[in-house]
Amino acid sequence: MRRAVAAAAADHPGRQIELWFQDEARVGQKGRTGHRWWARGERPRGLCDQRYDWTYLYAAVRPATREAFALVLPVVSTTAMGVFLAHFAAALAPNVHAVLVLDQAGWHGSRQLRVPANVTLVPLPPYAPELNPVERVWLYLRERFLSHRLLHGNADIVEACCQAWNALSPDRLRSLTNYPWIRRITS
Structure with a gap:
């Protein structure tokens, strides 16, 4: 990781290098129940939806500063990832180059993916999702x-994604994502 950040700094002299982490999450009608306190020996009452409609929440977080960026998109694909990267790159300050750490999903490494000039993609090792702090945000x-919600269609799913993301405070985001090894890399 340090080598990737150092390489980005060498390739882009005079620019500030920022370390970001990215991932996608599927959110839909067939959600999970989650944990609830309840009387021992009894099952808690909960809502369960058997329909299959979903959308995806793409997010990038910068644990060191509590910054975050997210988009709700209908699919995971090379095209959708390109849209996310274009919006993410546009949201960065003009003198910033982002090192974006992500998993090795097929659409992240596709030859058709157009990566903006101010973003460098760094893949995580295979089979190591625990290294990506965005997983804890999900x-x-x-x-x-x-969890424990009935969402009646795609518009409700998108609204639920937006409400959940907007309810995430910067302090909570930092507590979820600021791993000790990330602090050592960014300091």
Whole structure:
């Protein structure tokens, strides 16, 4: 990771290098139930939806500064990832180059993916999702905001994604994502 950040700094002299982490989460009608306190020996009452409609929440977080960027998109694909990267790159300050750490999903490494000039993609090792701090954000959002709900269509799913993301405070985001090894890399 340090080598990737150092390489980006060498390739882009005079620019500020920022370390970001990115991932996607599927959110839909067939959600999970989550954990609830309930009387021992009894099952808690909960809502369960058997329909299959979903959308995807793309997010990038910068643990060191509590910054975050997210888009709700209908699919995961090379085209959707390109849209996310274009919007993400446009949101960066003019003198910033982002090192974006992500998993090795097929659409992240596709030859058709157009990566903006101010973004460098760095893949995580295979089979290591625990290294991506965004995974903890997904767990938190599903547990607190996206479980035990009936969502009646795609518009409701998009609205639920937006409400859940907007309810995520910068302090909570930092507590979920600021791993000790990330602090050592960014300091």
